[in-house]
Amino acid sequence: MEIEKVRCLIIGSGPAGYTAAIYAGRANLSPVLYEGLQPGGQLTTTTEVENFPGYPQGIDGPKLMEDLRTQAERFGADIRFGIATASDLTNAPYQIVIDGEKTIEAQTLIIATGATAKYLGLEDEKKYAGMGVSACATCDGFFYRKKVVAVVGGGDTACEEAIYLAGLASKVYLIVRKPFLRASKIMQERVMNHDKIEVLFEHNAVGLYGDNGVEGVNLVERFGAADEKRYSLPIDGFFLAIGHQPNSDIFKPYIDTDETGYILTEDNSPRTNVPGVFAAGDVADPHYRQAITAAGSGCKAAIEAERYLSERGL
Structure with missing residues (x-):
């Protein structure tokens, strides 16, 4: 099986994933992002978004996500279509299998896989x-x-x-x-x-x-x-309003989650129980589930990833 080594791997392409890619790209982490089953995330199914700052007249959900994607690519993010199908987070560098056939070996991992409404x-x-x-x-x-x-x-x-x-x-x-x-x-x-x-x-x-x-x-x-x-x-x-299902199954053997499957993070940060692995957006947020809070957590995850790599000279 083919193995590719990257410094920062982002799984998921909603506001959290794309924002993480923007910040990681600007920090020269050469991030690789896999978009998952729904490129752009849940907002691509929304017609008009009126509560995202900076768009006083509102903006179509798909257009907002297209803008975030373009911005991430501008700063060097390598955005690819593909689905994470398995993970091994036993030891760093961590291994993620894409589409059951390609393995990515990542020094840092940002999980931004979102949650699916029931x-x-x-x-x-x-x-x-x-x-x-x-x-x-x-x-x-x-x-x-x-x-x-x-x-x-x-x-x-x-x-x-x-x-x-x-x-x-x-x-x-x-x-x-x-x-x-x-x-x-x-x-x-x-x-x-x-x-x-x-x-x-x-x-x-x-x-x-x-x-x-x-x-x-x-x-x-x-x-x-x-x-x-x-x-x-x-x-x-x-x-x-019958609940959401966090898309965290492939990470559960290694990452702490609550009983529903939301990833647990430490001290109001995106840090998980696994060093160098961070969670951002709805996969770790059972409370707010907003584009702006997801984007903010994606920013924090990228900053944490940069610090983690810097502290270890990676």
Whole structure:
């Protein structure tokens, strides 16, 4: 198997990966970046980004990622298409297998593989992606001011998203599969006492409808029961809040993660438990999941990588 030696390897191409490549390139680390399954990351599925600093009129998600990629290449980043399929982080230099056939031997590794939002698995979720379906209220809530939206989920995240959206929308339906909320008691109280939020217990969303975007959701109350009830509910936006899955599986034998798979980092830094291996962006962030926080962590990861190499004379 072919082996290539690099000083700084970056896995992932969202705001974290590209920003890490910009900083690593400017520090003369000759970074190599593999883009992964979704070049540009989750933002390439977003139509308009209005909350990234420096774009007062907003910018299309794919265009923002194209700009970051171009900037990274300007400073010498070697950006390639490929997927990391295996890792060996037992000893430095660390080995990463790309597409099951090529091995990269890296003095430093920046993991920026992101996290994938969980969906219900409805065909309509794909059909209306970017047209009323979202997995990020903070990202897209602004577009639903004074409109009617639905949030799917019953945990803390779903309740937080519902409360956030209630500050913008005219009405928020919280669609909960179970007859109770899994959220913490305080979050339950906030949701149940909010005059703009209506909780639909024992409801399943089974489809969406609309001509030029989401205009409503098809619901089943008490799915499978003798008194099952099916009906349609007019809404303008459909938000998924049933969790994210961090893309960290190939690193788990070596890197400490929480029970969900988010990589654990040390002292508010991108440092992992493995020296010279850093985590940036959503793969290490279960809380914020924003482009700007991901970019900031990518910056920190590159600076840490440069310091690590410098201290060891590599």
